[in-house]
């Protein structure tokens with residue numbers, strides 16, 4: 001059974017909003033949440049300073065930029081993004097092994113320059129908003145779990161520290177990657193919450209039982225009338 005601290009460490013709150021609201025949410029969740037996610041909506045509007053703001057409040061940051069480009073560009077982008085001191089950074093597994101190795105080199109350069117811990121890299125597998133039909137639209141006809149497995153194995157061997165996948169693939173990825181791998185799952189919906197644009201979803205307790213290391217939860221917390229209450233309810237579910 002998890003303690004409240006262990007449960008809260010497993011929940012990464014996605015701050016897909018502007019800086020004022022992100023800081024308001026950080027305040028509302030103060031003393032509860034330990035992890036937040038800065039994605040493209042917030043980062044493109046505010047830049048690296050927002051990572052400083054959140055780290056200064058003692059929060060660990062997943063910088064979710066889903067980086068995808070040629071290896072040269074990716075190395076530079078990952079270096080720059082890692083210089084923010086973010087704990088986690090996302091890149092696309094679809095960039096293949098040369099791009100992932102370049103990402104790893106960029107993260108190592110930044111750690112050397114900062115004389116600090118290396119930002120850990122999470123490879124995005126198949127977005128949780130996509131189902132088999134969306135995959136087929138982009139020419140991938142393999143069953144979804146097979147596509148996720150291929151990207152997981154490739155990213156792992158090229159130097160990514162972990163994987164982003166839906167909770168529906170978490171058990172399979174846990175047995176593929178082993179007990180130490182970081183398996184981060186968005187597409188988490190407490191019972192009764194709207195799925196919105198998410199397709200491959202599960203409840204917090206199902207995601208945890210399937211082997212997720214951490215869960216990413218956005219709108220069910222950030223969009224709730226009482227974000228702290230919604231966060232605590234998820235922790236309580238993980239502790240049960």
Ligand SMILES: O=C(O)c1cc(=O)[nH]c(=O)n1[C@@H]1O[C@H](COP(=O)(O)O)[C@@H](O)[C@H]1O
Nearest residue numbers: 014039064126127128164186216217218219
């Ligand atoms: O990298 C991610 O975090 C991510 C990957 C993915 O496949 N699906 C996914 O939803 N996400 C992110 O997880 C968060 C989910 O938000 P909610 O759907 O509001 O809980 C968003 O910030 C997405 O950017």
